[in-house]
Amino acid sequence: MTVPKVLIVEDDASIGLVVSAALTAENIETQICDSVSARDAALANGHFDLMLTDVVLKDSDGLATLKEVMATTPDMPVIIMSAQNTLETAVRASEINAFEYFPKPFDLNDLVLAVKQGIDKRRSAPDSVTDTLSEANLPMIGRSVAMQDVYRMVARLLRNDLSVLISGESGTGKELVAEAIHSLGHRKTGPFVAVNMAAIPSELIEAELFGHEKGSFTGAVGQAIGRFEQAQGGTLFLDEIGDMPKHAQTRLLRALQSGVISRIGGKASIRLDVRIVAATNQKLEELIASGKFREDLFYRLNVVPIHMPPLRDRTDDIGLLAQHFLLLAAKDGLPLRKIDDSAIAALMTMPWRGNIRELRNLIYRLALVCREDTITEATIVQNVESAPESDAPIQGASFEAAVVQFLRDHKLRGTSRDKLYPKALAQFETPLLQHVMRQVKGNQLKAAALLGINRNTLRKKLTDYGIGTGNGG
Numbered sequence: 077m078t079v080p081k082v083l084i085v086e087d088d089a090s091i092g093l094v095v096s097a098a099l100t101a102e103n104i105e106t107q108i109c110d111s112v113s114a115r116d117a118a119l120a121n122g123h124f125d126l127m128l129t130d131v132v133l134k135d136s137d138g139l140a141t142l143k144e145v146m147a148t149t150p151d152m153p154v155i156i157m158s159a160q161n162t163l164e165t166a167v168r169a170s171e172i173n174a175f176e177y178f179p180k181p182f183d184l185n186d187l188v189l190a191v192k193q194g195i196d197k198r199r200s201a202p203d204s205v206t207d208t209l210s211e212a213n214l215p216m217i218g219r220s221v222a223m224q225d226v227y228r229m230v231a232r233l234l235r236n237d238l239s240v241l242i243s244g245e246s247g248t249g250k251e252l253v254a255e256a257i258h259s260l261g262h263r264k265t266g267p268f269v270a271v272n273m274a275a276i277p278s279e280l281i282e283a284e285l286f287g288h289e290k291g292s293f294t295g296a297v298g299q300a301i302g303r304f305e306q307a308q309g310g311t312l313f314l315d316e317i318g319d320m321p322k323h324a325q326t327r328l329l330r331a332l333q334s335g336v337i338s339r340i341g342g343k344a345s346i347r348l349d350v351r352i353v354a355a356t357n358q359k360l361e362e363l364i365a366s367g368k369f370r371e372d373l374f375y376r377l378n379v380v381p382i383h384m385p386p387l388r389d390r391t392d393d394i395g396l397l398a399q400h401f402l403l404l405a406a407k408d409g410l411p412l413r414k415i416d417d418s419a420i421a422a423l424m425t426m427p428w429r430g431n432i433r434e435l436r437n438l439i440y441r442l443a444l445v446c447r448e449d450t451i452t453e454a455t456i457v458q459n460v461e462s463a464p465e466s467d468a469p470i471q472g473a474s475f476e477a478a479v480v481q482f483l484r485d486h487k488l489r490g491t492s493r494d495k496l497y498p499k500a501l502a503q504f505e506t507p508l509l510q511h512v513m514r515q516v517k518g519n520q521l522k523a524a525a526l527l528g529i530n531r532n533t534l535r536k537k538l539t540d541y542g543i544g545t546g547n548g549g
């Protein structure tokens with residue numbers, strides 16, 4: 077058997093040498109070139125079993141010119157090594173049907189293994205996708221190692237319909253990933269339909285998903301098309317899947333197994349052409365163990381798992397995200413602010429329990445309240461409570477326990493003939509209003525909206541209870 081030959085296109089001489097040495101040790105012959113023009117000359121003059129290429133080269137974008145290379149040498153697998161660790165690069169690599177994509181820095185052993193696999197395996201048929209992505213419209217920000225794993229997985233999903241289960245804490249970008257899989261993939265011209273299981277009363281979920289015929293249950297006044305049918309030709313995003321009631325899980329499983337559904341109360345079978353992407357911030361394994369989630373459904377959905385890292389585990393993305401949200405805030409009509417390194421360093425130390433959503437909200441708030449052009453550490457210190465309120469449940473603090481204690485106190489003090497109701501109400505409303513007013517920094521309009529009461533009612537209560545009205549009135 078002839079010795080396989082690999083072309084390495086890399087303008088960082090040390091990387092080129094290291095890769096070349098590792099491949100030579102595996103009995104693979106290599107040739108290194110450091111520009112697109114040298115690459116084209118090498119390809120014109122010789123046969124290579126595989127090409128390894130960097131993206132940004134000194135004379136041109138190696139990726140942009142790759143389509144022509146792949147058209148002329150469709151059997152040669154291409155592996156991309158890139159320091160442009162964005163979703164866009166991963167997707168472009170996938171679009172030109174690259175055999176593999178390695179964000180830098182990569183593990184040399186993994187790279188050598190991929191080269192050997194690439195040489196062994198004839199590359200699959202060239203892809204017809206010719207659309208290039210609009211750089212500006214890619215919504216996912218972050219270049220951390222954890223996000224690169226996500227991008228690589230997303231890129232692998234674009235030309236198939238495998239079911240995807242996205243896990244991760246609230247606000248980590250699960251819905252955004254689901255949208256990226258849809259809008260960058262081959263179903264992009266079809267609909268993207270999102271349903272949040274936690275937002276629909278459990279008895280209505282089946283009708284919501286599968287639709288119903290007229291009169292099939294009390295309240296089914298007319299015929300209704302369900303979300304599955306709405307998503308035909310596209311993607312159905314099932315958010316908070318852990319909240320799906322058991323009966324609906326059974327029906328969903330049947331639909332996924334058979335590929336057909338029928339409306340509730342209907343007989344006709346409707347064949348499905350829908351990709352399923354589900355998401356959860358609960359640990360489904362625990363729900364399975366406690367009997368709340370069907371294990372067989374879990375395996376159906378979890379064909380490709382994607383885990384979204386919490387923001388505190390990828391703090392190196394915080395700078396990029398903060399800049400991104402400042403631009404978004406400006407597009408939304410807020411003043412365009414800059415942010416300096418001291419501020420970013422301060423943000424990197426925060427716990428981010430609400431993940432990217434919390435960061436976005438804070439950046440919008442800072443853009444709004446900052447008096448200077450640039451957000452600094454001082455702006456953050458002034459506007460972020462130093463000890464953020466814990467999300468942990470406060471022990472023994474149920475309403476019921478508080479009411480019982482209140483009644484006992486009154487009895488002990490012999491005031492049980494007093495008007496209990498207004499007294500209890502005052503005890504309950506005072507801390508409620510104080511906390512809400514603090515949360516909205518004294519803005520009565522916001523407080524009224526948050527509480528769902530009229531602003532005049534709020535103002536009267538604040539006066540009655542002697543609660544300071546703050547500065548935001």
Ligand SMILES: Nc1ncnc2c1ncn2[C@@H]1O[C@H](COP(=O)(O)OP(=O)(O)OP(=O)(O)O)[C@@H](O)[C@H]1O
Nearest residue numbers: 215216217218246247248249250251252357432433
């Ligand atoms: N990588 C990212 N780049 C830019 N914006 C992001 C990124 N990830 C998330 N966001 C933004 O953060 C917010 C929360 O994201 P998203 O709704 O996708 O989170 P989620 O994990 O689905 O949350 P939940 O579980 O609460 O529904 C959205 O405004 C989204 O656009």
